[in-house]
Amino acid sequence: MSASGTTGTPDVTVVLSARGPEPRLTRSLDSLAGQTLGLDRIEVLLVGDGPAGDSLVADSLVGWGLVGDGPAGDGPAGDEALRDACAAEQLERFSASRPATVGAAVARARGRYLLFLRSGDFLGREALTRLVDAADIHGSDVVHAKTAGATGALFARTGHRVPHDAPGLPWELSGTKLFRREPVERHGLRFADEIPAALAAQAFTLEALFRARGISVLADYDYCFASRASNTDTDTDTDTDTDPAPGIEDLLRGTAAAMAVTARFTEPGRLRDGFHHRHFARELDPLTGPALLEVAEPVRRRVFAGLRRLVTDHLSDAVLTGLPPGLRLRLSYVRAGDLPGLVSVVRYEAGHGVPPLRTDLVSAGWRRTGPARHTLVLTARSPLPGLGALDEAPVRLTGIRPGADRIVLRPAPDGCGTEIEVRIPADAFPPGRTRFGLRTALLGTEHQATVPAGAPPRRAHGLRGLRPYRLHVAADGTRGLVVAVAPLGRRQQPRSAPAT
Structure with missing residues (x-):
């Protein structure tokens, strides 16, 4: 039934979560009761939590004024009597509007439009009128x-016939929108009941957007005020758990469902990449973060397998390039199938506050490899585990002709990270000064090895043909090395004495 009890078709069906403390639900109901659209044009469907939800609905509806009128109370005792007298009647009359799930609520809705609210969120008085x-x-x-306080790119201005590639559109996937119910019914759009509603909203919203004949954006009014308990990000709609550890597998299922919708309705290219970038940046960041450390090993393995499927199916080079370096690094371990490596990286980042994107030069010196022949041997250390398994050439030299070096990667002696050994024959360096550096590159995440400040120069003597040369390697004063090769025996000519 509609909130007012009329039998006509309501304009809007509001599907409202009844989860959470009673004052939050009352705040949401009060905002609906005060809508300028009028109660006779609004249908309210509450989705609760079983018996506890029934009690919450009863407590909230007493005094809301939508159904039932009881005797006036006289102090606390009268208020309690009013509550006892009305609760049963209200639950009985309201039970027809208490679907067990959001999916059931969508199937039961009668309004021309649908709007989804979470307990504690409330609407501006003119919100439903303006939306309809x-x-x-x-x-x-x-x-x-527009949600109060939102600064996302989508709400820079009001617009109609908004295209799917509008800036910021992929970041606004919550259910706090007005959906025309006719296409929802025609296409059979539903919230997946096996996924929490806040996560299932993404797939529902995406399919509604891709099937929509027209999309509007209203930025001229604060339509919704999100409760702090359900919204910690004022820049965008909050449509996922901000702390996914208790439901990390739910987060994975919801993300996979949403990305599958995008893949179904778009072709490879910029539009698809825009929506996939949103999911890799928003959902796969926590999925590859500390939450992995907080779950049991069997759960961790299942989540990792799901992550590999998402990376294999949906991670394009264009999406990868736009992600933060730390996330690109974690996804490289997912792509390589290295769960222990990913866990090691996550632990390092949790302990240091930054991803392990560093390589430290440990030593650089000349090693005799034959009579008067030398090889420059560099030893470096990276906290990245299993570095050799991530890419065909994760470590390279800059400033040296390709193929002149030999690079060996092995586990660090203490089992933490990777030891890097680079060997460069002295003959690879021409006479004069050569500046070069050691870089580690993983899936677009590149950094140069740090040379210890004040590292002492290393000298040696060798032959080029039959001529002796002096070999010299030292820090170049920045983040690289410089090798100087000069012939021995060259003496400076004495200056002539001035004529007197």
């Missing part, structure tokens, strides 16, 4: 409503 008018006037199947 915009959808009716412009024929929009989906209307994005």
Whole structure:
């Protein structure tokens, strides 16, 4: 039934979560009761948590004024009597509007439009009027409503017939929008009941967007005020758990479902990459973060297998390039199938506050490899585990002709990280000064080895043909090395004495 009990078709069905403390639900209900659209044009469906949810609904509806009128209370005792007298009647009359899941609520809805709210969120007084008018006037199947405090790119201005590649659109995937119910029913759009509603909203919203004949964005009013308990990110709609550790597998399932919708409705290219970038940056960041350390090993292995499928199916080079370096690094271990390596990287980042994107030069010196022949041997250390398994050439030299060096990667002696050994024949360095560096590159994440400040120069003598040369290697004063090769025996001519 509609909130007012009328039998006409309501304009909007509001699906409201009844989870959380009673004051939060009351705040949401109060905002619906005060809508300028009018209660006779609103249907409210509450999704609760079983018996506890029934009690919460009863407590909240007493005094809300939507259904039932009881005797006036007289102090605390009268208030309690009013609650006892009305609770049973309200639950009985409201039970027809208490679906068990959001998916069931969508199937039961009668309004021309759908709007989803979480307990504690509340609407501006004119919100539903403005949303319905915009959808009716412009024929929009989906209307994005600005949340108070939102600074996302999508809400820079009001617009209609908004394209799918509009800046910021992939970052606004919560259900706090107006959806035209006719295409929802025609295409059978539902929230997946096996995924928490806040996560299932992404796949639902994406399919509604891709099927929409028109999309509007309203940025001229604060339509929704999100409770702090459900929104910690004011820049975008909050449509995932900010702390995924208790439901890390739910987060993975919800993300996989959303990305599958995008892949189904788009071709490879910029549009698909824009939506996939949002999921890799927002959801795969926590999925490859400390939450992995907090779950049991069997769960960790299942999540890692799911992550590999997402990376294999959806991670393009264009998406990868736009991700933060630390996330690119973690995804490189996912792509390589190295779960222990990923865990090691996550632990390092949790302990140091930064990803292990560093390589330290331990030593550089000349090693005799034959009569008067020398090889420059560099030893470096990286906290990255299993470095040799991540890429065909994860370590390279700059400033040296290709193929002149031999690089050996092995586990560090203490089992933490990778030891890097580079050997360069002295003949690879021409006479004069050669500046070069040691770099580690992984999937677009590149950094140069750090040379210890004040590292002493290393000298040796060798032959080039039959001529002796002096070999000299030292820090170049920045983050690299310089090798100087000069012939021995060259003496400076004495200056002539001035004529007197």
